[in-house]
Amino acid sequence: MDAWFAVLLTIVTAATPLLLAATGELVAERSGVLNLGVEGMMVMGAVAAFGAALLSGNPYLGIIAAILAGMAMALLFGFLTLTLVSNQVATGLSLTLLGLGLSGLLGESFVGEPGVRLPKWLGIDMLIPVSFILTAAVAHVLFRTKAGLVIRAVGDSHNSAHALGYSVIAVRYACVLFGGACAGLAGGYLSLVYTPQWIENMTAGRGWIALALVVFASWLPWRVVVGAYLFGAISIFSFIVQTRAWNVPPQFLNSLPYLGTILALVVISANRRLSRSNAPASLGQPFVPDR
Amino acid sequence: MKKLLMSAAALALAVGISTSTVSAADKLKACWIYVGAIGDFGWTHQHNEGRLAVEKELGDKVQTIFVENVAEADSERAIERLARDGCAIIFTTSFGFMEPTLKVAKKFPDVKFEHATGFKTADNVTTYNAKFHEGRYVIGQIAAKMSKTGTAGYIVSFPIPEVVAGINAFMLGAQSVNPDFKVKIVWANTWYDPGKEADAAKVLFSQGADIIVQHTDSTAALQVAEEQGKHGFGQASDMIKFAPNAQYTAIVDNWRPYYIRRVNDVLNGTWKSQASWDGMKEGTVSIAPFTNLPDDVVKMANETIEGIKSGKLNPFTGPITKQDGSVVGEAGKPLADGDILGMNWYVKGIDDKLPQ
Numbered sequence: 271m272d273a274w275f276a277v278l279l280t281i282v283t284a285a286t287p288l289l290l291a292a293t294g295e296l297v298a299e300r301s302g303v304l305n306l307g308v309e310g311m312m313v314m315g316a317v318a319a320f321g322a323a324l325l326s327g328n329p330y331l332g333i334i335a336a337i338l339a340g341m342a343m344a345l346l347f348g349f350l351t352l353t354l355v356s357n358q359v360a361t362g363l364s365l366t367l368l369g370l371g372l373s374g375l376l377g378e379s380f381v382g383e384p385g386v387r388l389p390k391w392l393g394i395d396m397l398i399p400v401s402f403i404l405t406a407a408v409a410h411v412l413f414r415t416k417a418g419l420v421i422r423a424v425g426d427s428h429n430s431a432h433a434l435g436y437s438v439i440a441v442r443y444a445c446v447l448f449g450g451a452c453a454g455l456a457g458g459y460l461s462l463v464y465t466p467q468w469i470e471n472m473t474a475g476r477g478w479i480a481l482a483l484v485v486f487a488s489w490l491p492w493r494v495v496v497g498a499y500l501f502g503a504i505s506i507f508s509f510i511v512q513t514r515a516w517n518v519p520p521q522f523l524n525s526l527p528y529l530g531t532i533l534a535l536v537v538i539s540a541n542r543r544l545s546r547s548n549a550p551a552s553l554g555q556p557f558v559p560d561r
Numbered sequence: 562m563k564k565l566l567m568s569a570a571a572l573a574l575a576v577g578i579s580t581s582t583v584s585a586a587d588k589l590k591a592c593w594i595y596v597g598a599i600g601d602f603g604w605t606h607q608h609n610e611g612r613l614a615v616e617k618e619l620g621d622k623v624q625t626i627f628v629e630n631v632a633e634a635d636s637e638r639a640i641e642r643l644a645r646d647g648c649a650i651i652f653t654t655s656f657g658f659m660e661p662t663l664k665v666a667k668k669f670p671d672v673k674f675e676h677a678t679g680f681k682t683a684d685n686v687t688t689y690n691a692k693f694h695e696g697r698y699v700i701g702q703i704a705a706k707m708s709k710t711g712t713a714g715y716i717v718s719f720p721i722p723e724v725v726a727g728i729n730a731f732m733l734g735a736q737s738v739n740p741d742f743k744v745k746i747v748w749a750n751t752w753y754d755p756g757k758e759a760d761a762a763k764v765l766f767s768q769g770a771d772i773i774v775q776h777t778d779s780t781a782a783l784q785v786a787e788e789q790g791k792h793g794f795g796q797a798s799d800m801i802k803f804a805p806n807a808q809y810t811a812i813v814d815n816w817r818p819y820y821i822r823r824v825n826d827v828l829n830g831t832w833k834s835q836a837s838w839d840g841m842k843e844g845t846v847s848i849a850p851f852t853n854l855p856d857d858v859v860k861m862a863n864e865t866i867e868g869i870k871s872g873k874l875n876p877f878t879g880p881i882t883k884q885d886g887s888v889v890g891e892a893g894k895p896l897a898d899g900d901i902l903g904m905n906w907y908v909k910g911i912d913d914k915l916p917q
Binding site: 273274276277279280283284287374377378381382383384460464465466467468469470471472474475476505506509510512513514515517519520521523524 | 597598599600601602606630714745746747748749750751753754755756757758759760761763764765766767768769779780781784798802803912913914916
């Protein structure tokens with residue numbers, strides 16, 4: 271296999287979990303809900319996928335379990351923040367802690383077990399095209415359909431959307447659940463494709479990077495693709511430079527993905543057209559319908 | 562945001578403390594601080610196996626407590642917390658815990674502290690380490706015998722002496738078989754990130770390496786080797802299950818005998834501060850069964866192991882030529898322990914520049 275093609279594939283595998291999780295979070299945030307629990311939903315997806323695939327021997331069941339586990343965590347988040355109107359930031363952080371702890375507990379007996387790998391389709395991992403189809407679908411629904419208009423209205427001004435007769439809470443539940451499903455799927459990708467195994471904390475902060483990518487992308491789906499692939503490419507590039515012994519300090523190389531992201535943010539905010547703020551105006555604000 | 566994350570970390574710390582047996586006042590409390598998760602199947606996993614062995618062996622006299630996932634920057638608080646909670650002996654199991662351990666030890670002179678892989682002792686602080694470089698010399702020889710491209714890929718965490726000595730021992734072993742052997746080094750700047758370790762392995766294979774060596778903790782790199790029909794070595798635990806066709810052998814950490822001995826010393830009142838450094842001879846460093854190797858290579862490796870165990874062979878026997886061309890060590894004599902424990906230079910033949 272051509273060496274550079276192999277490198278390209280590595281970039282794609284590194285970017286895919288970020289893309290999946292960030293796309294889901296983007297939808298939730300577009301509806302006005304800031305869910306900082308992406309890491310927790312992701313790691314629960316990873317343990318559920320691994321467990322289901324291992325116990326049943328069927329990796330596709332693992333994928334379904336990952337999605338369901340992410341949604342279950344999102345449902346808990348939704349119940350706390352939407353129904354009980356708890357603080358979104360604090361609840362999201364707790365959701366991450368809960369996910370990391372609970373997955374460690376549930377996965378205790380899976381440690382040291384080789385997992386089941388998700389089969390490839392036509393030589394590529396099926397979740398890679400899925401991640402692009404998902405992004406395209408989200409972009410289409412958000413900006414080309416009435417449903418997308420409602421989601422964005424709920425996220426920009428929940429009082430107006432409510433006055434027009436839309437159920438703000440129901441729309442937000444749906445979007446949060448979608449975000450959970452995507453984060454769970456990203457976790458499943460980690461434990462079934464990226465590194466087919468279960469070990470505690472195997473998400474290693476990818477949920478937080480996905481959250482940052484949503485801001486980086488200024489809440490636009492296609493920019494999430496750019497961000498995820500830029501991040502993946504710079505990470506892999508820093509490894510390649512190291513193997514070439516060009517004497518660049520590896521500490522600097524390892525910080526490049528983050529420096530690159532900051533630089534891109536600066537460029538975006540310096541450009542008037544690119545920086546047109548898409549941040550949902552009601553992001554993070556609780557909604558209590560008045561009767 | 563940063564503040565929030567930090568309080569989240571504090572909460573995680575509080576949640577993470579778990580006691581394994583019901584508290585009993587008359588039992589000796591032996592405590593462990595882990596840098597990673599006990600489920601990492603690597604470094605921390607092996608320390609936890611040692612703790613479990615203590616519990617099994619001395620369970621009626623000892624209560625064990627552990628805290629996992631303690632960030633090195635945040636460790637002082639965790640160590641002090643355990644000291645306050647009445648731990649009689651505290652094992653801190655990462656190089657980065659060195660200064661925090663010494664700091665807390667000063668405040669609690671009656672508590673015994675044991676710091677893994679460091680080099681600073683005090684009246685109540687012992688250091689303990691294992692001569693992992695002995696194992697790395699063996700796998701270096703195997704790599705040089707088995708590699709078709711004459712190049713190994715080496716994934717490393719941080720440029721600390723233990724890691725540098727590992728790279729050097731690997732290279733000296735390889736050079737004893739093939740003087741032109743090359744190694745490509747990638748610093749992942751993490752002990753534990755399966756995804757990143759897998760990415761590093763893929764990049765190294767694409768850049769001409771056909772054998773992977775790691776000084777990071779997960780099985781990810783070996784799994785990549787398995788998938789691509791390449792080979793490698795397990796780290797800390799025997800990882801053969803994850804790479805039945807790829808793993809040649811693994812360097813296995815076995816802390817059980819040491820932990821049982823030291824906790825027993827506290828029970829008997831014979832605990833003394835020391836700098837312990839066991840290796841293959843004492844069984845702290847062991848080599849997993851050889852797999853996927855031809856007989857002559859296994860024979861060579863076994864002879865090397867015997868030589869190291871009997872003391873006839875020392876990987877760091879002088880004279881050794883450094884990367885910059887200068888020479889250290891007297892002919893026929895091993896380097897002093899301090900030179901190895903503080904190693905901050907590469908041997909000749911490594912192209913990488915050591916990050917400082």
